[in-house]
Amino acid sequence: MPLHSLPRRVPQAGLRIRRFSTSSCSASYADTLHNLKIGAHTKVLFQGFTGRQATANVKESLEWGTKIVGGVKPGVEGEHLGLPIFPSVKAAHEKAKPDASAIYVPGNQTAQAIEEAIEAEIPLVVAVAEHVPIHDILRFQKIHSMLQTQSKTRLVGANCPGIISAIGKCRIGFQPLPCFAPGNVGIIAKSGTLSYETVASTTRAGLGQSLCISMGGDVLAGTNFVDALKIFEHDSDTEGIILVGEIGGTAEMDAAEWIKDYRQRTQNPKPIMALVGGLEAPPGRIMGHAGAWAAPGEPDAQTKYHALERAGAVMVNHPEKFGVGMKTLLGNTGRVGTSSTSGASSQKRGLHTMRRITPTPRPMNQQKRSLYVKQFQAFDILKQKSIPVNEAPSNSDTSISISVDRTALSPCIIASPSASQPDKAQKFPFSYTQTNFGNSPLVADVSSYLGLPESTKGKLADLVQALWEIFKEKEAFNLETRFGTAADGNLEVHGAHFGFDDAAFRSSKRQEEIHSLRNTTEEAPEEVEAEKDGIVYVKLEGEGSIGTLVNGAGLAMNTVDALTIHGGHCANFLDTGGKATSETVKSSFRIICSDTRVNAIFVNIFGGLTRCDMIAEGIILAFRDLHMKVPVVVRLRGTNEELGQKMIAESGLPLHAFDGFEDAAKKVIALAQK
Template sequence: MQAQERAKPDATAIYVPGNQTAKAIEEAIEAEIPLVVAVAEHVPIHDMLRVHSMLQTQSKTRLVGANCPGIISAIGKCRIGFQPLPCFSPGKIGIVAKSGTLSYETVASTTRAGLGQSLCISMGGDVLAGTSFVDALKVFEEDPDTEGIILVGEIGGTAEIDAAEWIRDYNKRTDNPKPIMALVGGREAPPGRVMGHAGAWIAPGEPDAETKHRALESAGVTMVDHPEKFGQGMRALLARRTMTSATPISSSSQKRGLHTMRRFPHGSSRVSSWSIHKRSLYAKEFQALEMLKRKSISVNEAAPSDSDVLLTMTVDRTALSPCIVASTTPDLAQASSARFPFAYTTQKLSSTSPVLEAVASHLHLPETARGKLAELTQALWEIFKEKEAYLLEVWANFSDGEMQVRSARFGFDDAAFRSSGRQEDVHRLRNKDEEVPEEVDAEKDGIVYVKLQGEGSIGTLVNGAGLAMNTVDALSIHGGHCANFLDTGGKATSETVKSSFRIIRSDPRVKAIFVNIFGGLTRCDMIAEGIIMAFRDLEMNVPVVVRLRGTNEEIGQKMIAESGLPLHAFDSFEDAAKKVISLARST
């Protein structure tokens, strides 16, 4: 507070670790600092729920983050965060992204195309982002320096759907709208898995990546399958806008901006809410039911009945608060489900509280069942807060004025233990013996590894969760079959890279390995050193394709070229993808 009184800052950056981030944000809110940028990852979800409940009571402070590289004005030459400066250049494109590495790829593409950037905003990969896509789009709409807009999304939440609705309205009410391009990562992500970012998982009732892609496309956004295509694609759209400045651009004409862009096949858009969302800490069903019994909730593991209802307590990423999701069917994507957010400061969920009256009405519960509904939801709410859960799902039956829980799945936030040392009793519920050995092994080195099903002939080694998701997506579109998702993490070392190779090579399906790096904090020369170490110390008997871009890329590329190793090095993702797919097929 004293620093604020003396300096009267317009903005502050918070670089403290995840376990201290919430307190630092709260202090900045109390000091009424207008812009707060928080970069840390692994901030406990319940810490951020508390922060957002505080933000919702005031209008002085805006939060960017957490879990983001920050915000940068290339024109104003002002950075609040840690973005790699060499790939930025002053220009005309506004960029908003969830993923740091994908945003760097996007920046580099627009720089190479001679377009540059006006303002780059990181929404971040956290479950509860302080600034949304729509917030950024509103800024870009009014910014005279921004002539084109790029949006980079991924699985998790509904921010992309909200953005699509805003864009559709923007295109209707604007005579000559600024062209908008986008990409959505995680189209190949397996259901129920967290893909690196804390927020990269699909909660009950949330849309998958395919649904988000179609929503943006139908709103008039030009979609791409890799950020490398943004630069030339935006040049074409801007040229068209200039040529037709006197004629309104319709949504359909904007979509046809690039004839050569690949379209993803339209797959299923539904994800079962009942899959286990593996954020490392989740209870077995009998453990979840025991927690309910300790709250005096009646449990009867009988066969499912048509009269059973599904109640889920989770996080509403739009309302930035806890919520109840209620449904009469297992498929929460259907109209039978609805979300009911409520304040994190709520102490008691009584039968007369507005949120429970709405839930009961949606489920068509009789008056006689509403007291029992309140008992169950209050028990869930107590477990949710006491144990720092992020997802509590129960099937319950309210027949004849009684209430019985049939089955339950409970998921808990691992960041509460990993970064803050809280919830040790919940953490002990984890049984690593029942998990994929390679995934557990990868954790020891700070690597996020997800083994994928299917042919799996291509192993992937990537830095950054967003880029790793997009790498798997793009290779799939080109006809490749990936064995894994692998994010080396932002603090990767040469040893981390070597360990990544060892884990990938343990999968007998792998016929070729693709190393795709865009260095921000991660240096390309360090990655190159790790690749060389892997060839020196491990039995590397499969071909390796390497693409190094970003921080120290020239040094890294030179090290690879001079290593004398049988490596296939590329600058272009498209060329690298074609090569690794060809090698996997011929090996």
């Protein structure tokens, strides 16, 4: 079956969703799936060509073998790195005929750059920028509405490492090249660092990679798991498939449905392995990534894990297990790799025993993100819109929220007649151009679903209208309310949990009024201190005897998950960011040691963009400068890992160096128990 004739999207399991149609146009975004199959033939253009990051990336990618045809600097013509500078994307398309564009502009310019590339009909657009405001993507000419009604351009990202063909030596993104080797495993991931660990594991196993696609951790991802799975199914270079997911959204649930269908309709299916990060993530927290949070009613990581497992994916608790596991599975299917006695039917078996945890409902008054406001502040915002509020406790838990539907790629109403029962939530997507809900059939549908009397339909419309105006005007990402009926018959809000997009402030300095509502004196001091140094730190509840220091949000989540599965008790989640430096390592140690519960520290670094020897030097210097007494276990993988491990081992300090996760985990758990 050709790629362009495949079905567009697989319905997700669990959360019920109503869909809307923005156009009757026959053009299909699904027709662009084949644009993901990059290789030696792919001609790459750079937007933001002369910037520092783009310049460094172009040099590396050219040396590796990527065919780069130039770049864009608005209004300028000339030459950079021996390649032409074009004044616009349109001009570049006319003269260089690029197959793909790599967008290396700041977050607040990314939406405009994506739109330019779509208008120029560049076949593949890869947006790597972080801190892209959600509402920029939603409102800037409605990017995803444009994409869904055309058949020329495919988007990967934003907020992603990119896409890379190890076979074709084509890199569009900032992936660490030393980890990659030509091979036969296709990889699709949300997390950058987890994908690098996955790549390195398959390289060490002698399998290598065919195509690696990072959908990224963004709320509005242009390419998702199912899109990549469709490519891998029909790709002759791909023999095995690996999927790396995490908390937030429902993409993993859609993937599970697709995998289940694929295995039922295919005589000799390609083996599929998977990992889900965030099994131990506390409810309500945003775990580093822009999209690592769950809207009301969305599944937690445990639910995603079990859905993928039931669908037939082999689940692992750490990415270093992918290489050996996939080699065994490929041998079982008779494709490539070593043989085993377990047989292909064993795909439903997990590679470890996972601790089962029952998810608990999230309290609505938790302060969980820098731009989540207090409930009384949310009430004040509602009062400004003339919405009745009642701060007295109420037994009512009927819920109405405005959030983002990551599958429909649009805003949505999330309604639940019982907020304490997440499985009862239903999404009602609508267009970002919606202006008035007064007589909207959508509100009537919501009212009917909630079982509200006809007399309250107008008041429900007022509440939805107010929430929608707040959502747009103040650039929210999630507005939750619980409401009931007052004595006079009006609807009144009893609970509110409002979250606003920090990227709007961080990249564009918009919404300063909302940002100013934050009171850091009421937050965990360690989290506030970490933020000053660009570190994401989340203090975890419980006995927490192990401090963690990790580079990358996905890897940090997985580190906490895996240590917990091994019997450890983590005190924190800590993400230094993709590039760990001696200064961020030093700051991280200082913050971790301020927690008196910590008896041992686990440093889990994948040296991709930063070399392991540089990281080791930073760890040694920080350990000495801070006069640390707490024992530290260091696991280094990636570029120059052997040199980094040697430096740690020979430092003469109470540092314990490992390359494998299992041995490192056992060591730090033992040290923490002393």
